[in-house]
Amino acid sequence: MMAMAGTTPLRTVDSIQDVRVSTASVWSDRVWQLDVTLPGTVRSDVALDWGFALADGSRFTDPRWTPWREAAKRFLWTLRVDPPAGHRRARDSSLVRAFQHLRVLIRWMAGEGYRCFVALDRNAAARFLAIVKARPGRKGQALSGATLAGYASLLNTLYLQRDRLQDAPTEDLLAADRLRLLTGRWRQRRGSLPSTPDDIAIPLVSAAIRLLGSPADDIIALRDLAHTALRDAASRQLDQHTTDVCVRSALAGFIFSTPAREERPWRMDPVTSLTAGELLVSRLYDACFIVIAYLVGARVSEILGLKAGCIVKHPSADGTETFSYMSGRIYKTADSPAGQPHRWVAPAPVVRAVAVLERLSEPVRRCAGRDELWLMPVAGGDGSFHVRRSANLIDRLNGPFATFINLPLHDGRPWHLSPHQGRKAFARFVGRRDRTGLHALAAHFGHVTRVMTDASYVGTDFELGGLIDAEVLDETRAALEELLTATQLAGKAGRTIAARSRFRGRTRDGDVKEYVDFILRETDMRLGVCDWGYCVYRRESAACLGGDSGPNPVLRTQSTCAGCANFAVTQKHRAVWAARRQRNSDLLVHPALDPESRVAAARVDECDRILTELDQNQDKNGSSKQHALDAA
């Protein structure tokens, strides 16, 4: 009887050739075709071909390499069934990565005259890593730290697994400090992987949201018109040329809609072919991905694993309103390949994106009898279907989608979007409570924050929570540095800080950073940051009657803060107070708003007080009278 894949330690298997490595492959197969379990991967992504070519023109499946090949298979499989102490059993994606690194190692070893792993020593390992380091990475760029760390880990794991293998290195291939240095450097760099900068993220998400408005309805209507014409031509058995003419004439008179608050149709050029219509459909898929990734914070696999009907509604803790959630599965941290169920907060554009995906994928889902939202026919027309490949999606975002929405440059160069960036930007925007720079997106992230702090919310994506906490800490650090060094501060706490800070007027040098580090380390302090100022929170003096955990979000308004002892305003917030003053001044002269006028007048006074304080401090430093200019 065959052993079940992934569960049987090799030393208990009578005949190793009986080991089943997946539902499709057994040990002796030239290609180990692993099962496709992660949405966004296709069969070729998880196919391990042991017949790779070596430098002398032979294949690793040739008979003369059999002992070494068996040793390599054995090593790889122990990572799944009997990993080193403290390591998790390797999932398919980790096996694929380990296989790719192993293949490079074996090719290099074979070229150097090695014939088994036992011959590897520290010297050889150092030479191998030097060669690997000199190789170009993807698209000719320098090899990434992650890849180099992957090769270093492979060498280390070969040694760690020596007791489970007949052919393994007998000496520790990497001095512990070298391994720590390589993997530590990578971890450090991974911690600071870039998020999409604001000047890219805001136009990117805004353009995607716009496309999901009435343009999405147009594109789906065009797609349906083309499909109807195609079906009609097929039923009349028309040739290709006549079919194309029929499709063109079906699309010819289409009038594109004018999006809300715009004056012209979103597209002037007619769509004249099936291909042009399909390109628009592709851009719509791209827009759906961007909206979900940036407004939900889910990983690529989690987005590509979504199914029709995934939007669910749940009441808030007090029962007064209903929040929308997107239900799906987390794969990365789950115990089983099927993933772990999870619900993400879904602001309105995400609910719309899912509705658009449901309509876009309806014909293919009906045909396949499946419910995945990113399903598509396999190229080549064998009648099978698969979920879109994540690597293709990322290429499309950087290519045709960026061109389609005219994505601006960042520092004069195209910005490269990568899979983790939506999640990282989401964490940054949610963690950031000063959302003045987010314009159209501020309301959506405000919504997410509100739902996430509702008592009925149960979040289990701890890594995402950690990312958000890190962003909050970064923002607190920046705000503290700004408060300590500012020359112009308003608000009661602002005045106190301005009078006492020994860093006032200085640049943000090492001393300031050290002091801020000390405050954050020793005091557990978290500044409240909002669009209109900073809250140096102390419960006993909180005008909003906040609790132990922080301000009261219901009573936390501009008026309450303006009179609160915890409140500080910097020049960064001037525009918010100037705009508020302007709005309320306009209200005061409005003939129909008598009962409102007292409130408006009080608000103008509050704004004047704040702006004057900023000016007074500024005057002392010889700067211009900005408030006077604003008021004028």
Ligand code: SF4
């Ligand atoms: S009123 Fe404003 S400044 Fe005062 S504690 Fe509440 S949030 Fe902070």
